[in-house]
Amino acid sequence: MVEVRKPIPVEEAVHQVMNHRIEGSEEVVLLHHSDNRRLAESVVAKHPVPSFDKSPYDGFAFRSEDTIDASLDNPVSFEVIEHIGAGQVPTKVIHKNQAIRIMTGAQIPEGADCVAMFEICRTFKENGIDFMSIKRKMRPDQNIIKEGSEVTNGETLVKVGALINPGVKALLATFGYHKVTVAKKPVVGVIATGTELLDVEEELQPGKIRNSNAYMIASQIIRAGGEYNYLGKLADEFDSSYQTIKKALDEVDILITTGGVSVGDFDLMPAIYEKLGADVLFNKVAMRPGSVTTVAVRGNQLLFGLSGNPSACYVGFELFVRPILHHMLFSDNPYLKRIKATLVDPFPKPNPFTRFVRSYVSYENKEVLAHLAGMDKSNVVSSLAHTTGLMVLPGGTRGFEPGTDVELLLLNEADTQREFNS
Ligand SMILES: Nc1nc2c(c(=O)[nH]1)N[C@H]1C(S)=C(S)[C@@H](COP(=O)(O)OP(=O)(O)OC[C@H]3O[C@@H](n4cnc5c(N)ncnc54)[C@H](O)[C@@H]3O)O[C@H]1N2
Ligand code: MOO
Numbered sequence: 283m284v285e286v287r288k289p290i291p292v293e294e295a296v297h298q299v300m301n302h303r304i305e306g307s308e309e310v311v312l313l314h315h316s317d318n319r320r321l322a323e324s325v326v327a328k329h330p331v332p333s334f335d336k337s338p339y340d341g342f343a344f345r346s347e348d349t350i351d352a353s354l355d356n357p358v359s360f361e362v363i364e365h366i367g368a369g370q371v372p373t374k375v376i377h378k379n380q381a382i383r384i385m386t387g388a389q390i391p392e393g394a395d396c397v398a399m400f401e402i403c404r405t406f407k408e409n410g411i412d413f414m415s416i417k418r419k420m421r422p423d424q425n426i427i428k429e430g431s432e433v434t435n436g437e438t439l440v441k442v443g444a445l446i447n448p449g450v451k452a453l454l455a456t457f458g459y460h461k462v463t464v465a466k467k468p469v470v471g472v473i474a475t476g477t478e479l480l481d482v483e484e485e486l487q488p489g490k491i492r493n494s495n496a497y498m499i500a501s502q503i504i505r506a507g508g509e510y511n512y513l514g515k516l517a518d519e520f521d522s523s524y525q526t527i528k529k530a531l532d533e534v535d536i537l538i539t540t541g542g543v544s545v546g547d548f549d550l551m552p553a554i555y556e557k558l559g560a561d562v563l564f565n566k567v568a569m570r571p572g573s574v575t576t577v578a579v580r581g582n583q584l585l586f587g588l589s590g591n592p593s594a595c596y597v598g599f600e601l602f603v604r605p606i607l608h609h610m611l612f613s614d615n616p617y618l619k620r621i622k623a624t625l626v627d628p629f630p631k632p633n634p635f636t637r638f639v640r641s642y643v644s645y646e647n648k649e650v651l652a653h654l655a656g657m658d659k660s661n662v663v664s665s666l667a668h669t670t671g672l673m674v675l676p677g678g679t680r681g682f683e684p685g686t687d688v689e690l691l692l693l694n695e696a697d698t699q700r701e702f703n704s
């Protein structure tokens with residue numbers, strides 16, 4: 283008699299895996315090398331921004347009170363006593379009816395409280411002395427970017443765990459982070475199992491297929507912020523597989539295998555877990571695809587036995603491995619972002635268990651639309667190329683019509699960055 287497995291609900295399975303989460307660690311990298319890494323400490327303003335009152339325009343700085351009588355037929359004249367560009371510090375103090383010619387970004391001279399753009403000023407010379415005149419009244423603080431008006435000293439700007447994107451990098455540079463403390467990338471071992479597997483560079487042979495899962499998983503690890511260690515592919519032979527997997531566990535904290543977790547005669551992972559003395563948390567989840575996803579624990583090591591079927595393998599990674607990696611990367615919300623969307627395509631299949639349908643998202647007229655990414659079968663690979671989200675269809679339902687409200691898990695985290703930062 284074949285073993286009958288008892289499926290557990292997806293949420294419970296995720297919960298069980300997260301109970302065995304491992305803590306991440308940090309390392310210091312050059313700012314130049316920090317893209318797509320995750321902050322191990324929040325970015326806190328080390329000084330106000332701007333750090334001095336500055337001019338937003340090329341023009342003249344002077345005292346606004348000197349323009350109180352200015353009008354179209356009563357221009358007011360100022361002696362131009364200095365000329366500064368950005369980066370130059372004014373050496374003179376402005377007094378009554380004096381102005382300094384100032385460029386965008388330059389520090390406002392002492393005594394001045396406004397800047398007038400060149401376009402509203404007239405310049406002239408008298409007895410070899412530079413003057414300018416203006417026919418408008420200026421207000422105090424007009425056209426002055428005040429110190430601290432953007433950011434105050436000590437303000438928390440981006441939170442720990444956030445992805446370093448171009449904007450975060452600009453902020454880090456603003457505050458002098460030549461080096462940044464980031465989360466160390468968790469290293470995840472990857473092994474593909476299956477006698478049928480060929481290397482990518484090999485020609486097809488009867489009954490064989492190329493090993494696509496290892497590449498897919500490696501790419502999912504990278505997308506999740508981790509680093510992969512590909513430890514090769516194994517034929518379905520017990521002794522050599524056991525030895526390789528045992529050795530792999532000496533090198534990694536997290537090991538992903540694909541294939542060999544179901545009840546087939548050559549599905550060796552259950553026996554390998556047993557011989558390793560690993561505790562199997564579950565070996566059947568009430569979900570499609572990926573029902574055979576098996577997770578085992580050995581000491582503080584996590585072994586993810588993902589399905590060999592490509593779509594099941596893909597979904598198993600996103601639901602169970604990704605949150606662990608995000609936790610290790612200091613995210614305070616390591617789960618996939620869940621949004622509401624409107625189904626565009628019909629989905630007539632029944633859903634005895636929770637189904638994660640490979641989907642892609644589009645945005646139209648304020649609406650988020652969920653489209654099917656392609657054929658929805660556990661064994662297909664082609665729909666994965668178009669997948670940007672997983673539509674969640676609850677168990678015990680059937681027949682979803684276009685126009686139905688559905689829930690969707692977003693796989694592209696860049697879309698949800700603000701939630702990590704705020
Ligand atoms: N009697 C039963 N048979 C099956 C059951 C069941 O409950 N009872 N479950 C089915 C479901 S659901 C799935 S999913 C698969 C899972 O199988 P395994 O995880 O054991 O994976 P394999 O048998 O090794 O392979 C399945 C399938 O995937 C292909 N594969 C494997 N590795 C790769 C790879 N690296 N790259 C691309 N494709 C790969 C393999 O050739 C098989 O076609 O079991 C069902 N059976
Ligand atoms: O585990 Mo299978 O992927 O449910 O189809």
Ligand SMILES: [Mg+2]
Pocket residue numbers: 541542543544545546548549590
């Ligand atoms: Mg199998």
